[in-house]
Amino acid sequence: MEILEAIKNRRSVKSYQSRPVEREKIEQVIEAGLWAPSGQNQQPCRFVVITDSSLLGEIERELYRVCSMVKKLRPLIALFRPELRGEKGKRALRSIRERAFHGAPVLIIVGAMRDSSSTYHKDTAMATQNMMLAAHALGLGSCCMGWIGALNSSRRARKLLNLPKGFEITNAIVLGYPERVPKAPPRKTLDETTTWF
Amino acid sequence: MEILEAIKNRRSVKSYQSRPVEREKIEQVIEAGLWAPSGQNQQPCRFVVITDSSLLGEIERELYRVCSMVKKLRPLIALFRPELRGEKGKRALRSIRERAFHGAPVLIIVGAMRDSSSTYHKDTAMATQNMMLAAHALGLGSCCMGWIGALNSSRRARKLLNLPKGFEITNAIVLGYPERVPKAPPRKTLDETTTWF
Numbered sequence: 145m146e147i148l149e150a151i152k153n154r155r156s157v158k159s160y161q162s163r164p165v166e167r168e169k170i171e172q173v174i175e176a177g178l179w180a181p182s183g184q185n186q187q188p189c190r191f192v193v194i195t196d197s198s199l200l201g202e203i204e205r206e207l208y209r210v211c212s213m214v215k216k217l218r219p220l221i222a223l224f225r226p227e228l229r230g231e232k233g234k235r236a237l238r239s240i241r242e243r244a245f246h247g248a249p250v251l252i253i254v255g256a257m258r259d260s261s262s263t264y265h266k267d268t269a270m271a272t273q274n275m276m277l278a279a280h281a282l283g284l285g286s287c288c289m290g291w292i293g294a295l296n297s298s299r300r301a302r303k304l305l306n307l308p309k310g311f312e313i314t315n316a317i318v319l320g321y322p323e324r325v326p327k328a329p330p331r332k333t334l335d336e337t338t339t340w341f
Numbered sequence: 342m343e344i345l346e347a348i349k350n351r352r353s354v355k356s357y358q359s360r361p362v363e364r365e366k367i368e369q370v371i372e373a374g375l376w377a378p379s380g381q382n383q384q385p386c387r388f389v390v391i392t393d394s395s396l397l398g399e400i401e402r403e404l405y406r407v408c409s410m411v412k413k414l415r416p417l418i419a420l421f422r423p424e425l426r427g428e429k430g431k432r433a434l435r436s437i438r439e440r441a442f443h444g445a446p447v448l449i450i451v452g453a454m455r456d457s458s459s460t461y462h463k464d465t466a467m468a469t470q471n472m473m474l475a476a477h478a479l480g481l482g483s484c485c486m487g488w489i490g491a492l493n494s495s496r497r498a499r500k501l502l503n504l505p506k507g508f509e510i511t512n513a514i515v516l517g518y519p520e521r522v523p524k525a526p527p528r529k530t531l532d533e534t535t536t537w538f
Contacts, residue, residue: 147344191535334372
């Protein structure tokens, strides 16, 4: 698949078949993440793949529990988490869903050790984008899990996933064969977004 | 160009021809950024393109000035910027170069309004990755500018670029026809980076 075409045709898929994803394809998706650039070539990205449906369910329930708590305590938490302040914070919290994983058979958590690099937030986001493009090229759908970082403060999730101390979950995608592929939302234009000098 | 191939063959190019880049190609690169996913489809990404060589030089000098100051004051600044702490902070600061833009004829700054979205850091990083892949597909080289965020605190840079209050520079790439394309640094393996459940 052509790259510019893949970039435009990739959608955030929110409805999946229960059909499992071949291990080889999951590996190709992660490999695409490993080939993303990283600050000073530190390659900080680490991946946790969950295909076990019972664990997947437990993580999804725990995510909902933690996110619901964040929603309730937003004014307090926003004191030290600027991204939860104001209208944008309220809007983000409205997007919390009980079935956050959309029935997908695979979750790939992306993260890094906090002392690994000064740019791991960017590096892991770039790796995640590579992974979503690779998934699309392999006939898979994916969707980025905006709220996954809430699990960093969950002892239960950290224990279930055996995350080492100092490990930060930064992103995650669900992965699977799409049941429905949504239409592309219209994009902002160059004129609306770009200044030239 | 095939997407998986593009992901693996893209390099961080650090040496450029002076040959200008066609406006149409720059637009295609930005368009690739606009097609990245964003939290709650808020599309927060904004772009500042600089091809004016005198302005490019001024920005490069200002970046070096600010970064050199950060280097000098690291222990103090690290108190409120965790990414500058410890070994990773020192390592990151060692990467500061006077010719940060590697002689490239184009700089594209990527950023967002701080109140636009709760996920603009991730969204802009994902857009930047799309842009580097698109550049590669168009025969261009690119390199991500890890230190560009230092310009957020420079009044001079903000004035030169006419950045509105509340606008945060999150990423930038330089862009141009490559003079030399470096070899790929070896990548960490799946075994080293991935846990399966």
